[in-house]
Amino acid sequence: MGGRAERIAFWGSGAIVALVIAIGLVSPLIGYDPAAAVDYEQKLLGPGAGHWLGTDAQGRDVAMRLMKGTEAFFLPGLMAAGIATMAGALLGAIAGYAEGWGRTLVVGFLQLVDTLPRLIFIILVCTILNPSITLIAGVAGVLFIPSIATVIRRKVEALGSEDYILAHVAHGFSTTRILLYHILWLQARPLLIRQATYVFGYVLFVETALSYLGDYGVQEPTPSWGNMVAQTRELGGASAWPWVFPAVAIAVTIAAFLAFGNLLARRDEEAIR
Amino acid sequence: MSELLLEARGLVKRFRSQSLLRGSHETRALDGVDLQIRVGEVLAVIGESGSGKTTLGKVLLRLTPATAGEIRFGGNDLRALRGKALRLKRREFQMVFQNQRANLHPKMTVRQMLDESLRLHRPKLDAEGRAEHIGGLLERVGLSAKAEQRPESLSGGERRRVGLARILATQPKLIVADEPTSGLDAAIKLQIIDLLRRLKESSMTYMLISHDLGLVRRIADRVVVMLKGRIIEEIPAERLGDPRHHPYTARLMRAAHLSEDHASQGPSVIEVGVGGEQRHGGCVYAADCPVARERGLLTRCRQERPEPVALGPGHWVACFASADPIEEEP
Ligand SMILES: Nc1ncnc2c1ncn2[C@@H]1O[C@H](COP(=O)(O)OP(=O)(O)OP(=O)(O)O)[C@@H](O)[C@H]1O
Ligand code: SF4
Ligand SMILES: [Mg+2]
Numbered sequence A: 001m002g003g004r005a006e007r008i009a010f011w012g013s014g015a016i017v018a019l020v021i022a023i024g025l026v027s028p029l030i031g032y033d034p035a036a037a038v039d040y041e042q043k044l045l046g047p048g049a050g051h052w053l054g055t056d057a058q059g060r061d062v063a064m065r066l067m068k069g070t071e072a073f074f075l076p077g078l079m080a081a082g083i084a085t086m087a088g089a090l091l092g093a094i095a096g097y098a099e100g101w102g103r104t105l106v107v108g109f110l111q112l113v114d115t116l117p118r119l120i121f122i123i124l125v126c127t128i129l130n131p132s133i134t135l136i137a138g139v140a141g142v143l144f145i146p147s148i149a150t151v152i153r154r155k156v157e158a159l160g161s162e163d164y165i166l167a168h169v170a171h172g173f174s175t176t177r178i179l180l181y182h183i184l185w186l187q188a189r190p191l192l193i194r195q196a197t198y199v200f201g202y203v204l205f206v207e208t209a210l211s212y213l214g215d216y217g218v219q220e221p222t223p224s225w226g227n228m229v230a231q232t233r234e235l236g237g238a239s240a241w242p243w244v245f246p247a248v249a250i251a252v253t254i255a256a257f258l259a260f261g262n263l264l265a266r267r268d269e270e271a272i273r
Numbered sequence B: 001m002s003e004l005l006l007e008a009r010g011l012v013k014r015f016r017s018q019s020l021l022r023g024s025h026e027t028r029a030l031d032g033v034d035l036q037i038r039v040g041e042v043l044a045v046i047g048e049s050g051s052g053k054t055t056l057g058k059v060l061l062r063l064t065p066a067t068a069g070e071i072r073f074g075g076n077d078l079r080a081l082r083g084k085a086l087r088l089k090r091r092e093f094q095m096v097f098q099n100q101r102a103n104l105h106p107k108m109t110v111r112q113m114l115d116e117s118l119r120l121h122r123p124k125l126d127a128e129g130r131a132e133h134i135g136g137l138l139e140r141v142g143l144s145a146k147a148e149q150r151p152e153s154l155s156g157g158e159r160r161r162v163g164l165a166r167i168l169a170t171q172p173k174l175i176v177a178d179e180p181t182s183g184l185d186a187a188i189k190l191q192i193i194d195l196l197r198r199l200k201e202s203s204m205t206y207m208l209i210s211h212d213l214g215l216v217r218r219i220a221d222r223v224v225v226m227l228k229g230r231i232i233e234e235i236p237a238e239r240l241g242d243p244r245h246h247p248y249t250a251r252l253m254r255a256a257h258l259s260e261d262h263a264s265q266g267p268s269v270i271e272v273g274v275g276g277e278q279r280h281g282g283c284v285y286a287a288d289c290p291v292a293r294e295r296g297l298l299t300r301c302r303q304e305r306p307e308p309v310a311l312g313p314g315h316w317v318a319c320f321a322s323a324d325p326i327e328e329e330p
Helices: A004-029 A062-072 A074-097 A101-114 A118-129 A133-160 A163-171 A175-187 A189-213 A225-229 A241-272 B053-060 B083-090 B110-121 B127-140 B156-169 B186-201 B213-219 B247-262 B290-294 B298-303
Strands: B004-019 B023-038 B042-046 B068-073 B093-096 B174-178 B205-209 B222-227 B230-236 B308-312 B315-318
Touching: A004 A062, A004 A074, A004 A241, A062 A074, A062 A225, A062 A241, A074 A101, A074 A133, A074 A175, A074 A189, A101 A133, A118 A133, A118 A189, A133 A175, A133 A189, A163 A175, A163 B083, A163 B093, A175 A189, A189 A225, A189 A241, A225 A241, B004 B053, B023 B053, B023 B068, B023 B205, B023 B230, B042 B053, B042 B213, B053 B174, B053 B205, B093 B156, B110 B127, B110 B156, B127 B156, B156 B186, B186 B205, B186 B213, B205 B213, B213 B247, B222 B247, B230 B247, B247 B290, B290 B298
Parallel strands: B042 B205, B042 B222, B093 B174, B174 B205
Antiparallel strands: B004 B023, B004 B068, B222 B230, B230 B315, B308 B315
């Protein structure tokens, strides 16, 4: 399987994902002082030689802020994806394989968290604690644990009654190895890839939504794609240059991550089938 | 006689199934089984489909919990073992599953599987030692060319041989081989038989579950016959065909004989249907037994459970009519 269109989509989305990751990795190495960047004489310029993507209302270079803005979601997104997939996989495996009170406890926790509406809960946390984006991402990661755990649990339950898994028990492998390697790594990897990229995209979305909704997330003058777009509120219709590039970046990045996660998972499924 | 490897007493395994229409229904897959396996012997378990052969193998190796009974393996009470102790013990006995897909992880190559087994069972071997060993194992089962393939691209016979190679890697004390030749064409069957034979020569102990009497005759030392969860006869393999067989075994042998005549290629496969509900009190064959009717034993056969009656060295049958030999029909 995997026609030409799918191949193009895979490499296209993969290139965007790679670019975002590269920028996210390099950006912290480049010094940037948002206060020093203010230059009202250069404000609201369109794209041009000095400023490739133009400038914002305070005359700051949009390209630079776009790059530095990746820091707002890059590590938090990775962290959230890590928390959600690792804890989700582990708890899902326990819920699907273990018996007795361990399972009851885990299932209870998952059901409890699962009742929380994600975005509303995050906004609630923000209004009460006004936390850093790192903490918000952590909360987002935790909120994704149940859905990932459920998918993994179903997989584990289905495989747990398969004869070949019984054969692995019979062969003398430990439960830990069967769960972590034979089931999670060999059979549920595509599922986890898909979920991880989804959670990463979600953190970017949340950061944007929070910046747009109110004074949460990453605050001016530190740049984030979300607070760059939020400038539309102050600008009115004066100029589109400050926000159009971050808006496009957000949409393209989220789409690319979701698509790449899916396509990568599909490839993985085919490769290891 | 050599020393006991495994001894089971009074094994019972009940399956309960819930059905909306019929309510709760109980199957006695094992209904009081006593069994001994000695070091170095090949014990064959024969009997028709559903008689409990696979269940017996799984229960003996603790792959399914027994409902009741006792299992001793090399002096240990197997049913009492838990957790790590059980896991370590598992390395001493291995099962080749009836469903050949079942032995193999669908997403691992043959080499990966063997390597993994060696890592587990021979932790002292380094990577080089393992690679060498894998080469040897693959050669032994004739799969040297298939090392990098996954189960889906292997034939049924090849899968079985991978399963066997994997088990050989663990050097178990006991192998339970469940229908190792069923569903294979004649040529591949012969390869497997040959392999099983060589295993026997290397004095491996195994329990061979099969309804292939040809295979049983060629390989087994001792045969037990199962019917509806009970062992109804035990006999040395070379005495198969004895006129004093249990009435059910006699019928099996006749059926096998017939099918041998009809399909003269290859070994015979037995399959005779036995009807009737399971009766827990009497003989499991009572509903179909011609001998019981002939001799007017039916009432007793329906009510009392026949105990084993010794007929010769290593030969007994559980049948009330066994005192007098049963004449073979022409
Ligand atoms: N997991 C299970 N749940 C319910 N009933 C079962 C289960 N496994 C086996 N049984 C029943 O137990 C009985 C014995 O089954 P078993 O698989 O041991 O037979 P067998 O002698 O191996 O047959 P075959 O020659 O077809 O492999 C059958 O009636 C079967 O339906
Ligand atoms: S005990 Fe009775 S029913 Fe059972 S095999 Fe013997 S004669 Fe037949
Ligand atoms: Mg069976």
